[in-house]
Amino acid sequence: MVEQEKLKRIQVDRNSFECSITTDVAVFGFIENSLKVLLIKRLSGYFMNHWLLPGGVMEADETLDDCAKKVLYQLTGFRNIHFEQVKIYSELERHPLKRVITQSFYALVKPENHSLVIGGNVERISWFDIDRLPEKIGYDHRQIIHDANLNLQLNLRERLIFGELLPKTFTLAELQNLYERILKIKLDKRNFRKKIFQMDVLTSTGEKKPGVKGGPLLYRYKNGNVCE
Amino acid sequence: MVEQEKLKRIQVDRNSFECSITTDVAVFGFIENSLKVLLIKRLSGYFMNHWLLPGGVMEADETLDDCAKKVLYQLTGFRNIHFEQVKIYSELERHPLKRVITQSFYALVKPENHSLVIGGNVERISWFDIDRLPEKIGYDHRQIIHDANLNLQLNLRERLIFGELLPKTFTLAELQNLYERILKIKLDKRNFRKKIFQMDVLTSTGEKKPGVKGGPLLYRYKNGNVCE
DNA sequence: CCAAAAGTGTTACGATTACACCCATGT
DNA sequence: ACATGGGTGTAATCGTAACACTTTTGG
Numbered sequence: 450m451v452e453q454e455k456l457k458r459i460q461v462d463r464n465s466f467e468c469s470i471t472t473d474v475a476v477f478g479f480i481e482n483s484l485k486v487l488l489i490k491r492l493s494g495y496f497m498n499h500w501l502l503p504g505g506v507m508e509a510d511e512t513l514d515d516c517a518k519k520v521l522y523q524l525t526g527f528r529n530i531h532f533e534q535v536k537i538y539s540e541l542e543r544h545p546l547k548r549v550i551t552q553s554f555y556a557l558v559k560p561e562n563h564s565l566v567i568g569g570n571v572e573r574i575s576w577f578d579i580d581r582l583p584e585k586i587g588y589d590h591r592q593i594i595h596d597a598n599l600n601l602q603l604n605l606r607e608r609l610i611f612g613e614l615l616p617k618t619f620t621l622a623e624l625q626n627l628y629e630r631i632l633k634i635k636l637d638k639r640n641f642r643k644k645i646f647q648m649d650v651l652t653s654t655g656e657k658k659p660g661v662k663g664g665p666l667l668y669r670y671k672n673g674n675v676c677e
Numbered sequence: 678m679v680e681q682e683k684l685k686r687i688q689v690d691r692n693s694f695e696c697s698i699t700t701d702v703a704v705f706g707f708i709e710n711s712l713k714v715l716l717i718k719r720l721s722g723y724f725m726n727h728w729l730l731p732g733g734v735m736e737a738d739e740t741l742d743d744c745a746k747k748v749l750y751q752l753t754g755f756r757n758i759h760f761e762q763v764k765i766y767s768e769l770e771r772h773p774l775k776r777v778i779t780q781s782f783y784a785l786v787k788p789e790n791h792s793l794v795i796g797g798n799v800e801r802i803s804w805f806d807i808d809r810l811p812e813k814i815g816y817d818h819r820q821i822i823h824d825a826n827l828n829l830q831l832n833l834r835e836r837l838i839f840g841e842l843l844p845k846t847f848t849l850a851e852l853q854n855l856y857e858r859i860l861k862i863k864l865d866k867r868n869f870r871k872k873i874f875q876m877d878v879l880t881s882t883g884e885k886k887p888g889v890k891g892g893p894l895l896y897r898y899k900n901g902n903v904c905e
Numbered sequence: 906c907c908a909a910a911a912g913t914g915t916t917a918c919g920a921t922t923a924c925a926c927c928c929a930t931g932t
Numbered sequence: 933a934c935a936t937g938g939g940t941g942t943a944a945t946c947g948t949a950a951c952a953c954t955t956t957t958g959g
Contacts, residue, residue: 467695468696468698468737470698509696513767514767539740539741539780550698550741622911637951639912639950640950644948660958662908662956663912663956664955664956664957665910849938850937865922865924866938867941868921868923885929885930888930889937890929890930890932890936890937890938891929891931891936891938892929892938908958909956910955910956910958911955911956913954913955916949917950918947918948919946919949920946920947923942923945924941924943924944925941926939927939927940928938929936929937929938930935930937930938932933
């Protein structure tokens, strides 16, 4: 019983070792025919002159998902955005001062409502082409961005998450272009249309997109509850 | 600048809110033609009279993967076992006393070397059929087991992780049976063999399994670095 | 009217499925 | 000897991939 008491105390001591838990969100947008990710520069703290993913510390009264939502809301002002857990990073030397483990998420936002608000402790905020990231990226955020991008590609392939990346209405060519740019593949126009139609995720608006040769039809993403 | 100082202090305060981080490992074995999961009963602590996944608290000098490895080693004595991250659980009311978030893993062990060691603070340790779990399972471990099982199924389907679940040599019928039991599907014998062979993951030992009618050939999992 | 992009169907191929008999071994 | 399980090939089907011309619109 003494042995067990000892074990228990060790357990309790371990429980109270200090470790912060944060979430980092890779916010993706599809702008000017490229997949972009949103990075910020902080006014203070470590990696001041580096670009970082928007992230924040989890508080006692929120889950990791709550925390990610909060961070996203504080930074972009958007709600009901599609976002997903990606991975947890728990390497010892992630943060220079203390032990910090982070759960990464990715989020998709529509390019049409980009009212980027510079929040507290933020010096700059900017979209970066996923293939042209800045040199100086803080912590292991380059790795996190890379992993989030892989995850996005996987989800796009398997689960058709694109409703949040395009404007409310879009042409099939625009959608195909998004697939080609994000997945870095070339698709056959006819096969692509066939596939998308038989997946039954689009509804035609009946209208044609003005200003484009050929007069392409505009479509809408079927899945009702999409953010505004 | 005063505003920023304030922000920074809030951030630091948030950093130091107390939250334990644990790992829980769903150890799977394939025994008597069923997928089993390893559960323990603790001698002390919450959920004493409940079954629990083996799990432990992450220490300051280890990553989550290290921690899972450690827990696994302490419980089974095995090393070089195949295991993978599954999911993180961060709901507020997971633990009755304090905030605890846990990263779950699943691990696969060979049935042939089951020297189950009862570690400290463990009253009982036992394999349970995945479809006949005990009534009383502590915390959210029933959910964690369920999610880990889904993950295992996915990996079995897509990445052929079975080398760790079967003895060193096995017949194709045994392998097919494993697939059928874990995935809960019925497979065609000829198509299954065709598929496995064209995947080129097995090598024949040239020997036949004694004691079985028909005299089936024994195979070995090709992937070199498999645990002992 | 011309250039540019939209829209449309069919064929070929590869992968998956369904299916039945003979052979080897243990009892 | 016989009952049990091991081992083998082929035809049908489905999904995927390749491919070229006509129509619509903007400039």
